[in-house]
Amino acid sequence: MIIPRLQKQRIIEYMKQGKRFDGRKPEEFRDIEIKTGISLNAEGSASVKIGKTEVYVGVKMDVMEPYSDGPKEGTLTVGFELSPMASPDFDMGPPSIEAIEAGRILDRGLRESGFIDFEGLCIKEGEKVWGMYVDIYAINDAGNLMDAAALAALVALADARIPVYDEATGKVDRHQDRTDKKLPLVKEAMALNLTFHKIGDKIIVDPTREEEQISDYRVSFACSSHKGKPRISSIQKGKEGAITDKEMETILSLLEVKFNEMYEHLSKKIFKK
Amino acid sequence: MTTKKESSESTYTKRFDGRKFDELREIETKIGVIPEADGSAMYRSGKTIAIAAVYGPRKLHPQHMQNPQTGILRVNYDMMSFSVPDRKKPGPNRRGQEISKVIEWALSQCIDLESFPNTVIDVFIYIPQADAGTRVAGINAASMALAHAGVPMREMASAVAVGKMDKTIVADVCKEEEDYEEGEGATDIPICVLSRSKQIALLQLDGKISITELKEAIEMAKKACEKIHEIQVNTLKGAK
Numbered sequence: 001m002i003i004p005r006l007q008k009q010r011i012i013e014y015m016k017q018g019k020r021f022d023g024r025k026p027e028e029f030r031d032i033e034i035k036t037g038i039s040l041n042a043e044g045s046a047s048v049k050i051g052k053t054e055v056y057v058g059v060k061m062d063v064m065e066p067y068s069d070g071p072k073e074g075t076l077t078v079g080f081e082l083s084p085m086a087s088p089d090f091d092m093g094p095p096s097i098e099a100i101e102a103g104r105i106l107d108r109g110l111r112e113s114g115f116i117d118f119e120g121l122c123i124k125e126g127e128k129v130w131g132m133y134v135d136i137y138a139i140n141d142a143g144n145l146m147d148a149a150a151l152a153a154l155v156a157l158a159d160a161r162i163p164v165y166d167e168a169t170g171k172v173d174r175h176q177d178r179t180d181k182k183l184p185l186v187k188e189a190m191a192l193n194l195t196f197h198k199i200g201d202k203i204i205v206d207p208t209r210e211e212e213q214i215s216d217y218r219v220s221f222a223c224s225s226h227k228g229k230p231r232i233s234s235i236q237k238g239k240e241g242a243i244t245d246k247e248m249e250t251i252l253s254l255l256e257v258k259f260n261e262m263y264e265h266l267s268k269k270i271f272k273k
Numbered sequence: 274m275t276t277k278k279e280s281s282e283s284t285y286t287k288r289f290d291g292r293k294f295d296e297l298r299e300i301e302t303k304i305g306v307i308p309e310a311d312g313s314a315m316y317r318s319g320k321t322i323a324i325a326a327v328y329g330p331r332k333l334h335p336q337h338m339q340n341p342q343t344g345i346l347r348v349n350y351d352m353m354s355f356s357v358p359d360r361k362k363p364g365p366n367r368r369g370q371e372i373s374k375v376i377e378w379a380l381s382q383c384i385d386l387e388s389f390p391n392t393v394i395d396v397f398i399y400i401p402q403a404d405a406g407t408r409v410a411g412i413n414a415a416s417m418a419l420a421h422a423g424v425p426m427r428e429m430a431s432a433v434a435v436g437k438m439d440k441t442i443v444a445d446v447c448k449e450e451e452d453y454e455e456g457e458g459a460t461d462i463p464i465c466v467l468s469r470s471k472q473i474a475l476l477q478l479d480g481k482i483s484i485t486e487l488k489e490a491i492e493m494a495k496k497a498c499e500k501i502h503e504i505q506v507n508t509l510k511g512a513k
Contacts, residue, residue, distance in 0.1 A: 039402040042355035052308045058355025079363050085326040085397035135354040140307045174358045
């Protein structure tokens with residue numbers, strides 16, 4: 001999407017007065033809607049809507065050989081498809097750099113937070129472990145796919161049930177229903193992704209697609225709860241703009257506010273079962 | 274319709290899910306599921322779900338691909354990696370590309386592409402959950418999405434997979450039936466019928482079938498497509 005310069009100016013002028021085109025305040029999120037079990041053949045699945053933005057996530061599991069640097073650890077592969085269905089801005093073809101970057105940020109957020117107990121996914125040390133594939137599809141991009149995708153990945157992982165492992169063949173038995181066993185997840189280490197954008201002289205959360213396009217920079221944080229306080233486990237600053245000291249302070253205090261506002265509430269929704 | 278004589282000879286006398294031989298699975302439809310797109314729709318038949326988004330007519334890039342005589346229809350069909358029991362690697366594969374092409378041929382019959390020279394109409398179909406009949410569900414969703422986008426259409430496309438389990442002809446095959454192995458086994462016949470001309474816009478077959486049985490299967494598909502078309506139209510009428 002190419003935003004005309006005039007429109008960009010309007011958005012910035014509005015923002016200076018603390019106003020956004022959709023009527024929200026700079027630090028205001030749109031409504032979040034979470035659904036689980038959207039795909040029966042997935043081990044776990046979820047859709048998340050933030051306003052009109054929507055993503056689907058499915059978790060598939062398979063038995064595989066562990067990596068040599070983690071003979072007791074299960075594996076995780078995160079994929080993010082910015083499908084051209086979701087937005088007139090996405091093209092067909094191999095994953096764009098945007099999709100690759102987004103997938104890697106989500107991967108780090110899940111991995112570094114300690115949310116997944118990888119050793120709990122060991123079947124036989126050095127030989128067989130569970131591999132998890134978290135595949136994310138953008139369905140409708142009305143901005144902030146990143147936070148939606150990260151949230152949906154958490155929900156789908158919490159929704160997942162481990163399939164039946166057939167010791168005789170060393171493979172998954174797909175003819176049987178999945179077990180009732182959930183993934184070994186560390187609830188307290190669940191990392192919420194929060195992305196901030198700088199527009200004009202303001203820092204905003206939950207951008208629309210237009211706002212994303214004209215912002216100077218973005219910073220995404222994956223943040224879990226440690227002794228009641230936010231603990232950051234991954235950061236990515238994106239785009240050309242650079243962060244001043246004052247802005248960094250604003251972002252970090254806003255991070256704490258949004259985290260406190262949203263974390264408990266979302267955690268309860270995700271682990272309701 | 275299967276005659277009594279034939280069905281008594283067949284090993285497949287009762288459907289796995291208890292449906293009548295010509296009965297479709299439960300159908301659910303929805304319009305406008307992807308607000309960023311110019312048109313969109315969801316079509317569910319039993320456990321098979323298809324979502325489709327339409328963008329265009331829009332300018333075709335690169336320019337050398339533009340045709341001053343006509344617009345171009347581009348269809349992309351893909352299954353989500355987790356839609357099937359064994360994970361499908363994300364992104365296009367040979368199966369997806371072939372299916373995209375046959376759907377493209379079918380849908381191109383519905384649209385007056387010559388009215389939109391130099392443009393492209395993009396149709397994106399995704400399958401979040403699969404239980405056989407994904408390409409026909411994709412066509413049904415895409416046809417509604419095209420109408421929802423306001424693309425001028427000569428007629429609508431409705432599609433169903435009819436099948437033959439041993440000697441029994443059935444409508445709207447599910448995965449369990451697709452894997453039927455007794456007697457002559459399973460034959461899968463996806464068919465797309467156009468709503469006004471009643472022409473066949475997509476026809477594929479995998480299996481073994483006699484000419485008489487094929488005729489019977491096509492008849493069953495035509496009746497099924499009439500029902501599907503009615504649902505499509507009602508859904509579109511109910512939408513804003």
